[in-house]
Amino acid sequence: MAWRIVNLLxxxxxxxxxxxxxxxxxxxxxxxxxxxxxxxxxxxxxxxxRSFVGEVFGQRKLLKDRKSGIMHLVLFYGFIILxxxxxxxxxxxxxxxxxxxxxxxxxxxxxxELTVLAVLAAVGYAAFRRYGEKLPRLKRGWKPSVVLHFIxxxxxxxxxxxxxxxxxxxxxxxxxxxxSSGIAAGLAALSESAAKAGFYVCWWLHLLVLLAFxxxxxxxxxxxxxxxxxxxxxxxxxxxxxxxxxDLENEAAESFGAGTVEAFTQxxxxxxxxxxxxxxxxxxxPASGTGKTLSPxxxxxxxxxxxxxxxxxxxxxxxxxxxxxFAGAGEGAHAxxxxxxxxxxxxxxxxxxxxxxxxAWQQASWKKRxxxxxxxxxxxxVVTEDEIWACTTCRNxxxxxPVGNEHVDKIVDLRRHLVLxxxxxxxxxxxxMQNIERQGNPWGLSRNERDGWTRDSGDVRVPTVREEPxxxxxxxxxxxxxxxxxxxxxxxxxxRLLAEAGVxxxxxxxxxxxxxxxxxxxxxxxxxxxxxAENIAAFRKYGVRRIVTIDPHAYNTLKNEYPxxxxxxxxxxxxTELLDRLVRxxxxxxxxxxxxxxxxxxxxYLGRYNNVYxxxxxxxxxxxxxELVEMKRxxxxxxxxxxxGGRMWMEETSGKRVNxxxxxxxxxxxxxxxxxxxxxxxxxxxxxxxxxxxxxxxKARDVAELLAQSVFGD
Ligand code: SF4
Ligand code: SF4
Numbered sequence: 001m002a003w004r005i006v007n008l009l010x011x012x013x014x015x016x017x018x019x020x021x022x023x024x025x026x027x028x029x030x031x032x033x034x035x036x037x038x039x040x041x042x043x044x045x046x047x048x049x050r051s052f053v054g055e056v057f058g059q060r061k062l063l064k065d066r067k068s069g070i071m072h073l074v075l076f077y078g079f080i081i082l083x084x085x086x087x088x089x090x091x092x093x094x095x096x097x098x099x100x101x102x103x104x105x106x107x108x109x110x111x112x113e114l115t116v117l118a119v120l121a122a123v124g125y126a127a128f129r130r131y132g133e134k135l136p137r138l139k140r141g142w143k144p145s146v147v148l149h150f151i152x153x154x155x156x157x158x159x160x161x162x163x164x165x166x167x168x169x170x171x172x173x174x175x176x177x178x179x180s181s182g183i184a185a186g187l188a189a190l191s192e193s194a195a196k197a198g199f200y201v202c203w204w205l206h207l208l209v210l211l212a213f214x215x216x217x218x219x220x221x222x223x224x225x226x227x228x229x230x231x232x233x234x235x236x237x238x239x240x241x242x243x244x245x246x247d248l249e250n251e252a253a254e255s256f257g258a259g260t261v262e263a264f265t266q267x268x269x270x271x272x273x274x275x276x277x278x279x280x281x282x283x284x285x286p287a288s289g290t291g292k293t294l295s296p297x298x299x300x301x302x303x304x305x306x307x308x309x310x311x312x313x314x315x316x317x318x319x320x321x322x323x324x325x326f327a328g329a330g331e332g333a334h335a336x337x338x339x340x341x342x343x344x345x346x347x348x349x350x351x352x353x354x355x356x357x358x359x360a361w362q363q364a365s366w367k368k369r370x371x372x373x374x375x376x377x378x379x380x381x382v383v384t385e386d387e388i389w390a391c392t393t394c395r396n397x398x399x400x401x402p403v404g405n406e407h408v409d410k411i412v413d414l415r416r417h418l419v420l421x422x423x424x425x426x427x428x429x430x431x432x433m434q435n436i437e438r439q440g441n442p443w444g445l446s447r448n449e450r451d452g453w454t455r456d457s458g459d460v461r462v463p464t465v466r467e468e469p470x471x472x473x474x475x476x477x478x479x480x481x482x483x484x485x486x487x488x489x490x491x492x493x494x495x496r497l498l499a500e501a502g503v504x505x506x507x508x509x510x511x512x513x514x515x516x517x518x519x520x521x522x523x524x525x526x527x528x529x530x531x532x533a534e535n536i537a538a539f540r541k542y543g544v545r546r547i548v549t550i551d552p553h554a555y556n557t558l559k560n561e562y563p564x565x566x567x568x569x570x571x572x573x574x575x576t577e578l579l580d581r582l583v584r585x586x587x588x589x590x591x592x593x594x595x596x597x598x599x600x601x602x603x604x605y606l607g608r609y610n611n612v613y614x615x616x617x618x619x620x621x622x623x624x625x626x627e628l629v630e631m632k633r634x635x636x637x638x639x640x641x642x643x644x645g646g647r648m649w650m651e652e653t654s655g656k657r658v659n660x661x662x663x664x665x666x667x668x669x670x671x672x673x674x675x676x677x678x679x680x681x682x683x684x685x686x687x688x689x690x691x692x693x694x695x696x697x698x699k700a701r702d703v704a705e706l707l708a709q710s711v712f713g714d
Contacts, residue, residue: 007200008094011207018211021321025218026226028319029273032311036266041234048233056229061402064637065280068129071122072402075151078119082158085112086210089161093203097169106176113162113179116155123151136356137279137297144277147222150213157206163187164202168195219320224276228403231274234267235404240395241560241609243412246525257416257523260378261307268410272304274403281397281407282355286640286662287390289353291346291655293338294390296397296407298362299383303410305334305366306382309373333373334366335381341365346655352664353639357655379414388414389426392658393521393645394604399636408645415523429522432649437527440514441479442649451509453477453488460492460499464509465542471506473498473578474544476558478551479514480679486686487550487679493708494550494575500711501587503578505548511538515554520561522646532557532565539570550575550704552605552612552678553644559610574606576677576703580615583622583707590710593625598706599671600628601662601685602638603678616677616703623710629669639665641676641684648680663688667698674700 054060059076063069088100088108102108127148130138138144163183165171167190173181187195217225246256258264281296282288288295308319312330320326341364344357369376376382391411398406418424425433435444454462465471475498481491498505516531535558539547547570549555559572582588598620606612613635620628633639642658652658663685666674674685685700 004094004096011090011094014207015211018214021215022218024321025215025319028312028315028317028321029218029223029308031315031317032307032319033266033269033273035262035307035311035314036264036269037262039265039267041267048235048237051235052229052233055232055402055404059402061400064400067125068278071125071129074118074122075126078115078122081111081115082119082154084108085115085158088112089158089203089206092161092165093200093207097165106174109162110176110178113159113177116158117179119151120155123148123155135279136354136359137283139277139279143220146216147213147220150209150216153209154206154213157202157209159183161199161202161206164195164199168192168199215321221275221277223273224403227270227274228276231270232404234270236267236406236409239560240398241556241605242564243409243520243561245564246416246529248526248529255417256420256525257418258378258410258413259417259421261303261310261382263378263417264303264410264413268406268413269307271403271405271410272300272307275300275304275405276403277301278402279355280400280402281405282359284396284400284637284639285355286353286392286394286396286642286658288355288358289639290658290661291344291349291354291357292386292390293344293358293361293384293654294387295355295358295362298359298366299387299407299410300405302334302336302366302382306373306376306378309333310376313373332368333371333376335369335371335376336365336384337367337369338365338384338386343654349656353656353661379418383414385418385424386654388418389429389650390647391645392604392640392642392647394640395608396604396637396640399608411645412521412523415521416525417523419523420525425522426650428650429646432646433519433522433524433527436479436514436519436531440531441483442514442518443483445483448510450477450482450512451507453482453491454507454509456488457492457495460495462495463506465506465511465544466509468504468506469542470504472504473506473546473548473573474539474542475505475507476515476547476549476551476554477507477512478549478554478679480683481550482512484679484683486683490550490679490682490702490704493702494579494704497579497582497588497704497708497711501582503582503587508538508542513538515551515557517553517557518646518649520557521644529565532562536562536565536567539567544570546571546573548573548575548578550677550679550702552603552610553680556605556609574610574612574615574677576606576615576619577612579704579707580618583619588707588711590623590707592710592713594623594706594710595625596673596706597627597629597669597671598673598675598701599631599666599669600634600675600703601631601641601666601681602635603676603681604638604640604644606677607638608636616675619703619707620675623706625710626706629671631665631669633665641678641681641688643680643684648683657688657691659684659688660691663692663694667692667694671698673706674698675703675706676700677703 059073062072162180166184167187279297285296312319318330320329344361346357349357393408432442435442440447480487513531513534516528520528555574620626639662676682689695
């Protein structure tokens with residue numbers, strides 16, 4: 001009896017202390033998070049429920065990598081089931097052999113033992129993925145592996161505790177306790193008191209590992225166990241392609257964009273603490289895969305390290321507990337010293353894409369320095385300008401992320417600060433921006449020549465909204481469609497198809513402005529808002545109700561971003577969506593055979609941003625003679641062409657060209673045509689085919705061009 005009281009008091013003291021440390025570690029991180037900009041966490045909870053259930057309980061994102069996904073599924077549900085087992089084990093130790101008063105307790109015991117075995121198998125497989133298969137995206141070393149030891153320790157101590165209990169209390173072997181019965185058979189020679197001692201040693205071992213894990217969780221990437229579900233629940237409810245609106249009229253604002261870590265919102269900061277460092281984002285990133293310095297995982301991890309260190313300095317509260325175990329941990333601060341490491345060692349790369357050189361650069365450049373965290377600059381000290389400008393805003397990272405992190409909004413916030421506060425951006429981007437400011441197009445061609453392409457539209461009449469006020473669709477031609485000679489061919493093919501189908505359409509002509517997508521992705525919110533306001537004014541003036549465009553970037557910004565600035569009740573379509581409708585309704589008849597093997601490249605702004613995957617494929621399938629094939633990376637996981645996020649206008653000097661990598665992926669399918677539905681992709685594919693020396697065997701075509709060939713037979 002006395003032992004039980006001592007045991008209970010010890011249990012209460014140790015458990016209470018562990019929970020206190022856990023609470024302290026969580027609270028301190030919460031206090032750092034509060035340094036961020038306020039965020040309305042209460043918005044539209046009901047709409048979040050479905051994605052929350054799918055991603056947290058269905059582990060939908062994790063299952064994109066089936067093997068790792070199943071492993072994580074076992075761990076996730078295993079841990080939920082084992083919570084009841086842990087409770088039962090505590091009752092056993094405190095009561096000296098009792099248990100939870102559950103019906104069918106033996107079946108409960110069997111479920112626990114089988115779950116323990118499944119979790120052990122999952123831990124073994126996780127170790128194999130990291131150290132056997134050596135997946136490049138997974139970090140190796142003691143820190144990333146410590147959780148595997150924790151979990152294995154917990155599982156083994158459960159089984160040993162149960163086995164010692166059987167010997168101590170004289171329970172016969174049972175088929176409903178196969179593992180503990182088996183181990184107990186090996187311990188049968190022990191006396192009752194020795195078995196009891198063994199029970200309590202293992203019971204305490206289990207408890208101590210469990211409590212140590214509890215304290216460790218918020219101080220490590222395993223904080224995601226708590227933060228990931230919260231992060232998924234609190235995800236921005238806006239459409240994915242919509243960047244946040246900057247209030248440029250706010251006279252009280254001292255700065256725009258993110259120039260310090262505190263300039264991020266509290267939700268963006270929650271992303272930092274939700275990251276589990278799984279590397280799925282980096283694995284999919286076209287920049288990381290082609291030898292640029294940017295790695296979306298490291299972007300998040302570096303921001304987290306910086307926030308923790310700077311938060312600790314500002315609040316004077318150390319993130320590390322218990323303090324006696326972390327003497328000296330608060331000295332120095334992480335920072336990038338890019339000059340200390342040469343560029344990404346791309347010459348070591350293998351295959352079409354390879355993330356390892358970028359990972360090596362990240363690992364070598366992010367180190368603790370003899371510096372104060374409050375003195376480390378966000379731009380330059382934590383994230384370099386090279387990293388910031390390397391992003392194509394393709395959202396492949398976000399689409400892969402199992403904890404709902406968003407990378408693009410952070411990168412654009414960093415760009416906004418560089419552009420709006422410091423006037424810094426790469427020369428090519430600067431030129432494009434100035435040209436858009438002056439002439440409304442990135443080349444600086446005359447704004448009065450925006451409708452110049454109509455002079456060469458053959459016998460198709462292309463009316464302006466003034467000439468044809470009774471139009472049904474406004475054809476928003478976009479800068480590429482209006483000025484770029486190659487894209488003009490797509491524009492002409494499209495208007496020819498519209499005329500053939502009898503669609504009443506009109507253009508704004510020289511009253512059309514650049515959509516603003518490029519300035520916005522480059523961080524120039526001011527220019528974007530001006531262009532957006534001018535376009536909306538024109539739409540209102542001419543009573544526009546439906547818009548169609550051949551440019552997925554314009555499509556995305558018109559459809560998802562203009563509503564933030566007052567565009568209401570206007571349907572926005574991509575040309576493939578409208579053409580698909582016209583073919584289905586019989587208004588367009590693809591009747592001539594087009595003997596081509598077509599591999600379709602998904603535009604990020606059409607696919608991942610707007611979920612338009614089927615319309616272009618339907619059109620290709622409708623063309624007689626076309627054999628549609630797919631690349632390994634297609635649809636949601638399609639790799640970017642390298643032109644998004646304003647990259648179209650910048651030099652690509654390091655690593656391998658993204659469009660070359662994408663073309664090599666396309667050429668693996670032996671196509672005669674690389675099909676696309678975006679003028680930026682078309683340009684990149686055409687350049688890529690030449691770079692790959694494959695222009696003799698494959699050509700790049702827009703889906704509308706192929707359809708026109710089939711409809712008109714020329
Ligand atoms: S948006 Fe694309 S390029 Fe940018 S970090 Fe994510 S995956 Fe990489
Ligand atoms: S940001 Fe998301 S995908 Fe990237 S490492 Fe973190 S959890 Fe994984």
